[in-house]
Amino acid sequence: MTSLFVRNGLLIDMEPDPATAGPGDVLVEDGVITATGPGLPEVAGAEVIDATGMIVMPGFVDTHRHTWQAGLRAAAPDISFGGYLGRVLGEFAPRYRPEDVYTGNLAGALECLDAGITTLVDWSHINLTPAHTDAIIESLRNAGIRAVLGYCYGGDGGPDGLTAEGHRVREELFGGAGGLLSMAVAAFGPEIVSEEQALREWRLARDLDVPVTAHMGGHGAEGAERGLAFLQDNGLLGPGTMFVHPNYYTADALRRIADGGGTGSVSPLVEAELGIGYPATGRARADGMPVGLGADTVACGPGDMFSLMRAAYVLERARPGGAGLGFTTRDVLRMATIEGAEVAGLAEVTGSLRPGKQADLVLLRVDGLGQAPVNDPIGTVVLAADTRSVDTVIVAGRVVKRGGRLLRHDLPSLRAALAESAACVTGRPGSGRTPTPVPAS
Structure with a gap:
């Protein structure tokens, strides 16, 4: 048995609601939290991490990210949704080789870990070939992050190709139980594709016994209602479905x-x-819907949870007529942890310090001039901390970042590979290869 003892941190737990538990310890055995509280007896042979002066809390959960786009960081600022579709998905994506996907996905997953995100729903719409898919899964495994791969079929085999490749991915690459990786079907959904294709997406998820994550509710009020009616009419509205960008739904919907x-x-x-x-x-x-936070794309936005929490907090409290003034820092921290874990289908696995859960932990330094003094620990995390605060990150009891530095990866080489890949797929100078021509639309 391997043991880890996190000693004397300021604990913030999320169940039943976010609250500061005061100075205390966390004992981890074989990757699982076995005890929390003040003055726990140390276990002989345990690795000890001194968290004095730091906040100890569950790792963040990102419920929606196109991780492969790490090399496109800020490549499309000040852009519209139509511009994003045309430039990022229409122009850049077809140029991605499996090697580019591996590099981008690995860099994106490590970016998450570096910022304290220990669980990721990777909405992956770059599965152009089986080799691209294999590269994505290899990158997530090598990163050491807990991830749900939202598999979105991108081949040219039509609905039959979707079914065949979906079964291959599930059976060959996710056949074993347990581990850090699991699978979902990332469905385009009836607001984007034909109803026939949407039916095949949901049927595939049911055949594979995996959840669905779909872009639904973000394409206008008419499309939102039509798509929801389609799900209801076909008996597809039920547990295990994540609605991404559900902004145009009415209260009734x-x-x-x-x-x-x-x-x-x-x-x-x-x-x-x-x-x-x-x-x-x-x-x-x-209206009773659990909601998580997602970075979506770093092509036109930041990739860290601190930025997302502050944006969610400010935009909600700025709703007209004071409608969102009841939204608190505790609400948004819950969304970034245990509620996000519920959205990802992992609430019994991660998202809190409850004994029996996987030890996905973040230790935050709060001794900087921008964080000290800590008058309200939860307010400090949401309103004052940033990526520089992330000192130590632990996933399933394994330390992946310590003393502010990611471990076990050659980051200079990865950054160089990412820059070379980005130069090629965007057509900028600096790459030693010629960009793949983009097919005419």
């Missing part, structure tokens, strides 16, 4: 989704920037 067991993912910065609806954060939660 949000209640129907929540009553059916659906969840929501909000990307507050990108949604506001791209014009895909005012974030439904407080409205959705008020």
Whole structure:
């Protein structure tokens, strides 16, 4: 048995609601939290991490990110949603080789860990070939992050190709139980593709016994209602479905989704920037829908949870007529941890310090001039901390970042590979290869 003893930190737990537990310890055995509290006896042979002066809390959960786009960071600022579709998905994505996907996905996953995000829902719409898919999964495994791969078929085999490749991925690459990686079907959904294709996406998820994550509710009020009616008419509205960008749903629609067991993912910065609806954060939660936060894309937004929490907090409290003034820092921290874990289908695995859960932990330094003094620990995390605060990150009891530095990866080489890949796929000078021509639309 391997043991880890996190000693004398300022504990913030999330169950039943975010609260400061005071100075205390966390004991981890074989990757699982076995005890928390003040003055725990140390276990002989345990690795000891001194958390004195630091906040100890569950790792953040990002419920929606196109991780492969790490090399496109800030490549499309000040852009509209249509511009994003044309430039990032229409121009850049077809140029990605499996090697580019591996490099981008690895860099994106490590970016998450570096910022204290220990769990990631990777909405992956770069599965152009089986080799691309294999590269994505290899990158996530090598990163050491807990991840749900949202598999979105990108081949040219039509619905039959979707079914065949979906089964291959599930059976060959996710056949074993347990581990850090799991699978979901990332469905385009009936607001984007034909109803026939949407049916095949949901049927595939049911055949594979995996959840669905779909971009639904962010394409206008008419499309939101039409798509939701399609799910209801076909018996597809139920547990295990994550609605990404659910901003155009009415209160009645949000209640129907929540009553059916659906969840929501909000990307507050990108949604506001791209014009895909005012974030439904407080409205959705008020109607009973669990809601998590997502970075979506670093092509036009930041990739850290501190930025997302602040954006969600400010945009919600700025709703007209004071409608969001009841939204608190505790609410947004809950969304970034245990509520995000619920949205990702992992609430029994991660998201809090409850004994029996996987030890996905973050230790935050709060001794900087921008954080000290700590008058309200939760307020400090949401309003004052940033990526520089992330001292130590632990995933399933394994230390992946210590003393402010990621471990076990050659970061200079990865950054160089990412820069070379980005130069090629964007057509900028600096790459030693010629960009793949983009097919005419």
